[in-house]
Amino acid sequence: MGDVIESGGAxxxxxxxxxxxxxxxxxxxxxxGLLLWLVSALSACGCTTPPAMEVVNxxxxxxxxxxxxxxxxxxPLLGSSGSEPIPACQVYAPPLKPGAAHAVxxxxxxxxxxxxxxxxxQYDEAAIVWVVIRPDGSIEQVAAASAPASxxxxx
Numbered sequence: 185m186g187d188v189i190e191s192g193g194a195x196x197x198x199x200x201x202x203x204x205x206x207x208x209x210x211x212x213x214x215x216x217g218l219l220l221w222l223v224s225a226l227s228a229c230g231c232t233t234p235p236a237m238e239v240v241n242x243x244x245x246x247x248x249x250x251x252x253x254x255x256x257x258x259x260p261l262l263g264s265s266g267s268e269p270i271p272a273c274q275v276y277a278p279p280l281k282p283g284a285a286h287a288v289x290x291x292x293x294x295x296x297x298x299x300x301x302x303x304x305x306q307y308d309e310a311a312i313v314w315v316v317i318r319p320d321g322s323i324e325q326v327a328a329a330s331a332p333a334s335x336x337x338x339x
Contacts, residue, residue, distance in 0.1 A: 235277040236303035237288065241270050241317045244337045247292045249276070253284045270317070273337040292321035299325070 241247055247270040255263030270276045270290070280286050280303040289298045297315075304311040314331040316324050 234282065234304050234307040235312055236280045236282075236286070236301055237278055237299070237313045237315065238331065239270050239276045239278070239290065239315045239317065240332050240335045241272055241274055241276065242319050242332065242335055242337060243292065243317050243321055244272050244319070245293065245321075246270060246272050247290060247317050247321075247323075249278050249288065249290050251278060251280060251286050251288045253281055253286050274335050290315060290317070290323050292317055292323060294321040295323045297323040297325075 239247075239249065248267060249270050250265070250267045252260075252265040253263050255261040264281065266279075268278065278288065280288075280301075282303050282305045285300070285302050287298065287300055289296060299313060299315070301313050309328060312328060314326050314328050316326050316331060318324060319337065
């Protein structure tokens, strides 16, 4: 008969053992690949997500936006935060995680305004929070219909 590997009372021929080991190894590689895909899908870049907020900066100076996303059970655990400039004379959409609740603060030299919102998971014009930074630095939430189409300074 040939060589036999004894394992816990079972006799397994070497060729069958090698095949079984290769199958287990291949299964682990596939499982690891699926896990990596899932992690990357869950933490996808905000740049391809629908906008939750549009900020139209009509001021001639940059403003700043800070945001925090709650993590597990509303705690900071596994949550995220960020801060970016809002360029002068431009329209800006912060990269907010879809489906998550966010605390957002916009800061200019004379003003500071905070917003709480949940970013949509699909494009929804009605769900977008429109904010205008006026030339004097004041910050105002406006209806979509009254938001300027472009950010021309001084207007």
